[in-house]
Amino acid sequence: MKNDKTVRKFVSSGGVTAYKLPVEAFENHVTNCYLVMDDPITLLDTASGRDSANQELVDCFCRIREEFGEKATLNDVGRLIITHGHVDHFGGVNFVAEESGCEIGIHELDLSVVQNFKERLLVTSTNLHFFLDRSGLSEDRVTKLLNMNKWSKDSFKPRTVDFTFEEGCVQGGQLIAHHAPGHCPGQVCLQLDDILFTADHVLSHITPNQAPEAITRYTGLGHYMESLRKIRKVEGIRIGLGGHEEDMEDVAWRIDDTLEFHEGRLKKTLALLNEPSTVAEVSLGLFGPREKYHVLLAMLETGAHMEYLYERGQLVVTNYEDVDKEFNPVLKYQAV
Template sequence: MTGEEIVTRYQTRSGIEVFKLPVWAFADHVTNCYLVLDDAVTLIDCSSAIGDANGSLERCFANARSEFGLTVDLKDVDRLIITHGHIDHFGGANHVLEQSGATIAIHELDVSTLQNFEERRVIAAKDLQVFLKRTGLSAERVASMLEMNRWSKGVFQSVKVDIVLREGPMADSPFTIHHAPGHCPGQVCLQLDDILFTADHVLDKITPHQSPEFISRNMGLGHYFDALKKIRVVEGVRLGLGGHLRDIPDVAKRIDETLAFHELRLEKTRAICQEPKTLAEISRALFGKRESYHVLLAILEAGAHVEYLYERGLLQVVNHEAIEDAVNPVLQYQVL
């Protein structure tokens, strides 16, 4: 299934045209890419390159031409802006650059993901291994998760980044960059007049996946909450356009809902930890029994909440005396 690939047109306050291209990324997962016709032809994100994702991107361009009379094609893209270093947003960059010769831009904290893809993949997997060994999952479970996590090996060929994004106005463009770390270190929201491209920072209906900062700096709930509060007060936003799912008519309201959702999950985590619990047990209590890749996602999400509480003195490691001489031991958490 490749989704419906129905393109939607928007116009910013000053008349810049924007087209939403809902591009298939993997099974049951569509990434919204955006074509922006300012002085240049800008493409925001390019989906995963997995399966038929590149074909889906091409069909979305074709649909924009037939539906709205556009004359631009993938080969006309001047600038590819990647909102953050997750494969469902940047994987298609090899194809886009090959077709168009576009320049490519990403936030400075995600530059290495594009430029040194294999190195970052291996190092992140090593940090993940250290984390997983502390959770209390069985050695077989840890090994199978690390094996599963290898799926992205060789999926992407590293590219040289032309434009490094930093907070503030983006040079030679109508965009303003708002750095919003948490879901990903280099996550940005892009403001264009009264439209805010929220990428995976704020989404309709779902809350973006969280991982502990233990695995990767500038991730974690503390950064995420700060960045939500920062984006909440960005002025002049009429409409939010997310990296997945539907438009966000009221970004501030959606941010309040997202914050409330995590507050509740933090409370649940504390309630679970009335007795000493390993992270594997906490994850199971929060999310129930999960299968395959979802076990990994659940334990990372649980890990982000436990880390947040632990860093603020609201949880304590209670088996510290028993594990003092152990190498990378299983930790047990309890409320104070």
């Protein structure tokens, strides 16, 4: 990930000012929040809610006062919009809401992540358990990964959301939501005239992590690529501002590049499946040996690509007889 910690000012074609507020959400992981000087003054995302991140967010407001003469403070924020239900984007929601008294909005498909954080995490973990059990990893490895995935279950205090939105105008103000499920069920890109806040859907250098839809509905590579093509069609965009990394002057090009990247990874995945193989074996072929949390990310990414191919009839399960005999056996897939 390419971290960029410059506070920047943008003015939309309709004359609305927006500031990029980069905050180190986790170690060496910068999340870009944005302040939109709309009516009401709107903050997009909050970073992680760690004490250091909350302080950095406040510091960003000092910097827009010093560097750009903007008068707004965190207390002036009237509305917070969360771009998607990942903790590096919404974790600071309690801090921001308590400092400013703002209203909180999120796409309806990610509402429960903020309101019922622990419940959603634990219920999703059972789907993850099911996926990992049949992936070919050892039992010990599966247990470790499941525990790693649940590290944050008690770290976030759930918060009641004030409003949800779907496609189109977000209540109050001028932002237009384009629903872009894939990386997250309720992922949205937000349009302000000729500025597109792409959140984690499109980023300047990295491609956002994918996971199988079998674990969480409305994620998965199929939805993600479909959403890329959808956002590619949004007209009149001069600049893309991502949830991480740097600004994008050519969002359409970056989308094409991201699509090409996944097409390439799908081809590599298929090439690794000439012989019957498990998700764990293919993951090793794609990413090599990984450590700790990166094992889980590699497994999810591989699982998302294999699910995409399987659903489109390009893979078959060769040991399907086992499925008839035992509950959730390790599956072996092969290219058709």
